[in-house]
Amino acid sequence: MAPTGNPTPARILVLISGSGSNLQALIDSCNTDALPNASIVRVISDRKDAYGLKRAQENNIPTTYHGVLPYKKKYPDDSAEKKYEKARVAYDADLAQLVLADHPDIVVCAGFMRIVSPAFLNPLHESLVPIINLHPALHGDLVGAHCIKRAWDEFQAGERTKTGVMVHYVIAEVDMGVPIVQQEVGIEGCATLEELEGRIHGVEHGLIVEGTRRVVEKGREGKIQQPFRAISTAAVPQAASLGRSSTLSIPYPPPRHREEVEPAERSSAVHGLPPHRKGYPNPEATDGSYSTGSFPKAAGLVWSTTLPVWKRRHLAFDC
Template structure:
């Protein structure tokens, strides 16, 4: 197998339907010359690990509980445990030298001890969030949007793929798609429609992020060649 141009590390916590969309895209022209090199889950029972194994993708289970056991059950202790957990998660990812880390249903807020090492290594991190920019940050976004629609506060919600920064769900949006709300629709029906949109958007957001990485590589290569020519004169 030839070396892919782009390598992905995918972080999951659950069923892994968005992971499956990425697996399928890597096997098609949707994400050419791209391979998922590892799937990491913070939940041992996540079905996404089974999906990864079926696609012969290496998997790692990385859970916060052992870190909490090493620290006192105080706000400072919990903070220290999370910081150590995230630092080890960053080291685990960087050991594989991926081009991009994709949070595809990853239910853990990433701390600066994770983000700083990846930024220093030039590895962007993107996330799927089932809401529009600036709306319903954090957990339960679909349910909160559904409740807001019932109260007449909104007429649409949406999904975005965005860069991950320290502030939750507040990084630059890479791609956004609105989803219209429907009168009389149950929460379960809305969730089902949202998930269908997610499967396409996670692929498109990843494609765009990789395109930006490719453009940056070309720019750096061009600058390097230009410096070399200058030194030879």
């Protein structure tokens, strides 16, 4: 996005996998004071039955379904590990081309339940298109899947009283990109996990709009810089209260049946890495393996024993 005195509307492309409540927050906010002079040019989903596609269609936003199963079927004779890796790379490469065809100024992952690989990231980084993600935890705290449940379990065990939400740039390391904005969420006063989920989702709806606005403004000022490494947890930008759970024009959809998928795909979509086996992408590895161990707190990362490549299927964003 080049700086200009009379900017054209920022072109936002949104990636989703599910109900699209955070997409709805973006739809409701476009061309308001919260997200001025912006439009969503396309919504892409990796799940055919994602309710977010219906939200987009009802607002005359173009949609695309880009599923992974056809890619897996291209490699029937490979081992499970090789099939997964080949399918993942091919899928991500095609996804990058689909995204770039719409000439977006920003890509927003709003509940996109796939970990994108360099096959997706590199073409967008080379085109200077920022990619941001919404994650239901503070920077440097909980990484990977099921962060709300993990925070609740730790609260129940007396190990924490707060969690949070952040919007960050997407890099190859899971949930470790430079944060754009984050907000603490207190857990005390929540009687159930469902209450905590509702509290966090309310914050998410405001924060994803705020994070998008900040990146769009940086782009208009010519200040976009693609971050490729994890950074220290110090000096992370904070947000004031932005809870907007009651403002969505269409809140949550009724319960629906999940799209039929192969057992292996269902497993990877549903199960996150167990809390006692946190995994992190290893930037030193040439085989794309993951590492286990305590969360690296600063840019000087130290990695311990590696996980096999197929284990990455058990890491996913649950935002």
